[in-house]
Amino acid sequence: MTAVIAVTDDIAACRALRRTVFIEEQGVSEADEIDNLDGQATHLLATVEGRPVGSARLLTYGSTGKIGRVCVLADQRGTGLGAALIRAAVEHFRTQPGITSVKLGAQTHALGFYERLGFTAQGPEYDDAGIPHRDMLLPL
Template sequence: MSWIIAPTTDIDACRALRRIVFIEEQSVPEDLEIDDLDGIAVHLLAQVEGRPVGTARLLRKGTTGKIGRVCVLPEARGTGLGAALIRASIDHFAADPAMTEVYLSAQVPVLGFYEKLGFTAYGPEYDDAGIPHRDMALPLAR
């Protein structure tokens, strides 16, 4: 499977993917999934043959970048696309010399996925929309 990952202003396409994965598949309440941060975020959109199949939302907090709302449609899972989305997110933040770290809130069942990409879990497990999560961080190499 060959994909293209790029920043997008098509928030509706990103929200449609998030609706399928988070709201429909994982039963996250819509009012928790859709928030006012979409308007200030950078959105990455992954496409296969022009069809959206994955997304990530990037927010800047001082010198730290936050990767969130990462999702891949079921038919594109297991292809390496999720890892490519995370690497593209890290590269986005690393391109800014002021950025020192990237963090994310990982669902506990996929901690190993993020660990393989260099992230380290910290702090206690917590509930987010009925799903156990842990925070994870990755220092940006300079």
């Protein structure tokens, strides 16, 4: 089975995935998960045989692209799908004029995952929705 990753307007599918992963699995409050940025973001949706299995949300702040809300369903973890989502997000930002770097807030347990994809941790650890994070940066 090969995953298909594409830009989507199906925000409901992305939110359903995020609800499963962040709210149900990780215990993030709905108030912390739901914000007003979905409408201005570009969303990537990963599907396997038409089934939504992962997503990421992309925002632009000046010359920086920000990857956020990256999630993969439990039965698809360890398949390379997460890395494929990040690579697709980075490639999306490479096509955007003026974007010189990509940033994300990584849960600290995932720092090594993002480092293998070329990101470098920046600044101190901080709490985001009760989960320790660090910012990570990838110059383009």
